[in-house]
Amino acid sequence: MIVAVVVAREDRESQWLKGVLDLAVLAALVREGSAYGYGLLRSLAEAGLTGLKGGTLYPLLGRLEDDGLVRSEWVTGSSGPPRRYFFVTAAGRAELEAGRAGWGAFAARMSTALEG
Amino acid sequence: MTGRGDGIRPRPDAAAAYGAMLAEQLRQGGLAEPRVRVVVADLLDHVRTTGEDPVQAFGQPADYARAWVRPLSRWRVLGRAVATAVGAVGMFAAVTAFFRGGSWSARMSVTIGDLVVLAVFALGAGVLPWTLELWLGHRAARRVGRRPRVPDVVIRAGVMLLVLGLLFTVFTAFDPEVWEPVVLGPPRPVVFVVGMVVAAVLSMVRQPRSPALPRLPGTPERWWERTPGRPGRRRR
Structure with a gap:
């Protein structure tokens, strides 16, 4: 019974995260300036979003790039193959600002709705 | 900028085998070859950097491919x-x-x-x-x-x-x-x-089996490697 409750709670948090993960990624990119995939995962983990996998992050970055919110560049280092770095575009910053405002308003409404 | 991850390094041939299988699934789904290269290069870079097992980080290749393309009807x-x-x-x-x-x-x-x-x-x-x-x-x-x-x-x-x-x-x-x-x-x-x-x-017609590991992104495509496919728009 306890296990079921814990799993249900994790599912709920997972659903919440799905709706705002793109904003968290944009915010992490703004914080970092630019980052490659693993760097972004670390930045997100430092912000409290632990447990994210590469299998979730890269398709999301691909969608953000398709939408023009993120751009990427291949950077060749001193050793090893080139690595892709991601940057936030102006449209991405605008989307983040709008998302922050929307999230703030939504969180306030939910807090009110959830009060006993 | 963040540094390299710690952990046990997976065998390079295991990561390459995973990448080749993923590339095959993406090609079957119709993803254009330049995009296949990017997806696989991201994967290999991630695995090389973190030392994670590709299956643990990305799931099975067939499942991860579904994040990019629809399965063939x-x-x-x-x-x-x-x-x-x-x-x-x-x-x-x-x-x-x-x-x-x-x-x-x-x-x-x-x-x-x-x-x-x-x-x-x-x-x-x-x-x-x-x-x-x-x-x-x-x-x-x-x-x-x-x-x-x-x-x-x-x-x-x-x-x-x-x-x-x-x-x-x-x-x-x-x-x-x-x-x-x-x-x-x-x-x-x-x-x-x-x-x-x-x-x-x-x-x-794309052939059903094409498990070759794609070349690095940015390398020019040879004419015989051009295969029909969508330019890279994926499922949402």
């Missing part, structure tokens, strides 16, 4: 199987017409036996790759790190034996005279030209 599989079969028949007809001795102005005699052989060839060239091979590819891409209960080679051998057994049964069930009547007499140049034109269909 039955109708698309059927369409590609038919196109492959038609193209293979065209190539077979063109080669037969070219190497047939005698005058080019003569007509070719096509018997019932020839048509049956052609039908079997079409089935073998079009249906087996888009059924058996497609399934074997999916099976492998869902079982990375796990040994299959029945190896691919055993399944292939079993299917080949079944097909050969069916053919033997069909050909021995009838009197040899049944196969001899001539049913068509097309001019040889027409068979050659039409066969060549129809064979060109093959160049427009």
Whole structure:
């Protein structure tokens, strides 16, 4: 019974995260300036979003790039193959600002709705 | 900028094998080759950096591919199987017409036996790759790190034996005279030209198995590597 409750709670948090993960990624990119995939995962983990996998992050970055919110560049280092770095575009910053405002308003409404 | 991750490094050949399987699934789904290179390069870079097991970080290749492309529908599989079969028949007809001795102005005699052989060839060239091979590819891409209960080679051998057994049964069930009547007499140049034109269909159909690891992003694509596919827009 306890296990079921814990799993249900994790599912709920997972659903919440799905709706705002793109904003968290944009915010992490703004914080970092630019980052490659693993760097972004670390930045997100430092912000409290632990447990994210590469299998979730890269398709999301691909969608953000398709939408023009993120751009990427291949950077060749001193050793090893080139690595892709991601940057936030102006449209991405605008989307983040709008998302922050929307999230703030939504969180306030939910807090009110959830009060006993 | 963040540094390199810690952890046990996966075997490079294991990451490459995973990348090749992922590339095959993405190509099957119609993702354009430049985009396939980017997706696989991101994966390999991530695995190299973090030392994570690719299956733990990305899931099985078939599942991860679904984040980028829709799986092939039955109708698309059927369409590609038919196109492959038609193209293979065209190539077979063109080669037969070219190497047939005698005058080019003569007509070719096509018997019932020839048509049956052609039908079997079409089935073998079009249906087996888009059924058996497609399934074997999916099976492998869902079982990375796990040994299959029945190896691919055993399944292939079993299917080949079944097909050969069916053919033997069909050909021995009838009197040899049944196969001899001539049913068509097309001019040889027409068979050659039409066969060549129809064979060109093959160049427009992606083949079901293409497990090669893509080259690094940014490297120019050679003309023979260009395969039809969507330019890279993915499912949402």
